[in-house]
Amino acid sequence: MNEHIVKVLEAKFITHDVKRFVVERPQGYDFLPGQATEVSINLPEWKNQLRPFTFTNIKESNYLEFMIKLYNDHEGVTKQLGKTNANAELILHDVFGAIQYKGPGVFIAAGSGITPFISIFRELYKHNLIKGNRLIYVNKTSEDIIMGQELQRLLKNNFVNVLTREATVGFLGRRIDRNFLIENIVDFSQHFYVCGPDDFVKDITKYLMELGANFDSLVFEK
Known part of the structure; x- marks a missing residue:
């Protein structure tokens, strides 16, 4: 499984419990709209805790974007992402997903x-x-x-x-x-x-x- 360490360029709340992350896009890292990857936080205690999140940017963007719903009722990955801001690092893995556009x-x-x-x-x-x-x-x-x-x-x-x-x-x-x-x-x-x-x-x-x-x-x- 490939791993790509990327810097968080921007992180801000877009609803009361959804946070938008803009991160660096690794060279040659491609996806189809609708697909996802597993993401972890590049900290010793979190780097092996992978969770799937969908790309929300268009294919041609020079960055990657995720809109992530946070669950603060337990000490999990999304609660930690709520504390994660610009200049932190995330780890991206391989692209996957069955959702893609087939027609109107x-x-x-x-x-x-x-x-x-x-x-x-x-x-x-x-x-x-x-x-x-x-x-x-x-x-x-x-x-x-x-x-x-x-x-x-x-x-x-x-x-x-x-x-x-x-x-x-x-x-x-x-x-x-x-x-x-x-x-x-x-x-x-x-x-x-x-x-x-x-x-x-x-x-x-x-x-x-x-x-x-x-x-x-x-x-x-x-």
Whole structure:
């Protein structure tokens, strides 16, 4: 397994519990939008604690970017990342991931599951290929939405915001279940991209197949 030690160029909070890291990009280090790598912190007690995080920058960037949800309820890697700032070092490993763009379709994300889609949408927008794609994005509250303004700018009316624990004007206040999919999707023969907690992905892909989606048209981390 290859290891690349990189310097943190920028680190700042973009929501109350999500931190954006911009790091050096190693020579020849390539990825497809939607893919991820395992990251560790270059400190003796943390360097062997690897966690998977998705790239959120576009392919052509001369840096790498991650948007990482922090969990402060236990002494884990993300809590330590919350204390990690510019000039610290991270260790990147090999690139992996099944999520990549296969063609226009519906993207369904929950919480930090939006991160692989951010890179995809940025890349599509840059190359004027975003038309025909739609995002359904579910969070608990409006404070949890990651990069909401940018997603709105990129997708315009094809951005559907869903909140499960807050009734806010402009947001659909309900969960994404089978009935929601029936009401909000006309064509189940198109591509579907799903990312979020394991149970969310399992439930959504099951509903989609019950409603006529082809398994080969479903893109998710298997």
